Amino acid sequence: MNLYPTLQTYIEKAKSLPIPEERKEVLQMLIDYLQRKVDQDQEINVNFICTHNSRRSQFSQIWGKVAAAYHGIEINAYSGGVEVTAFNERAVSSIKRFGFKLSKEGEGNPKYFVFYSDDEDPIVAFSKIFDDSANATKNFAAVMTCSHADENCPFIPGADARIPVRYEDPKAFDGTEKEAEKYDERSMQIASELLYVFSKIEK
Template sequence: MAERKRILFLCTGNSCRSQMAEAWTRTLKGDIYEPFSAGVDPKGLDPRAVKAMAEVGIDMRGQRSKSVEDLPVQDFAYVVTLCSHAQESCPYFPASVKRLHVPFDDPPLLAAEAATEEEAMAPYRRVRDEIKTFVENLDL
């Protein structure tokens, strides 16, 4: 079996989008990629992100919010930024690391104006499904 490629998903808080991307990649492409996630300013795991992923059978409760410095490895084949702030603030990686920017909407920001919990969950579910589609088509 070929060695899995290490991929880092980076966003601002490492609370939602990058966590979802890590979980989807582990679930759908774990035989090809060794996924990690981090944030440029970690904020803690978002309970609604955990709930949205649980709805599709993926348990993220064991994941935690972290910075790049907190990761057990630093040698990544790919770094994927998921928001403009992470793209602009991305730490230095060696030239051999391939970088990709794939922005997704920020569910907590979109949920802030929701009148009900069901309305608040809608952007989480939509972004969850968009990230799943991205990972399904991931061929780096």
């Protein structure tokens, strides 16, 4: 797999970031889930869920797919929310800065086709409810990326695991001089942690 050069550079940077022990403990449940699926030779479906499916869950879907592919693990990465909004334009801009190539289809809640390699199919990113027909309906891990969705969705139909991996929302910095920095910081954290997760999977 030939990753785009700028993206490759950011992945190497993400791999070098230290991950605190308390975060490793949070991530271990996801590692254990993925390892069980690999050991049982089962399809791996992961749905990253956040309230609006606009920032953290989108970052997680994209980086989850890329991190898995980077480590040679086949997964289906999805994302969803409890409300439909749109893939936030600030998050879209951050993904572009990291070296992804995007094409856009539609307005309002457009579909973005996110390319990370010319050798691979694009990741399709748009805001949707977690049980949208575009997502897996059974045998998937529901990875809760925000506290609001985690606390307000006590039951996710079809999930065979519910795994809280919460991230701080960069939305708090919208309209400030730190906006781009904080979006990139959150994206980099998610990239780093998901690269770590998939590095721990024994094939």
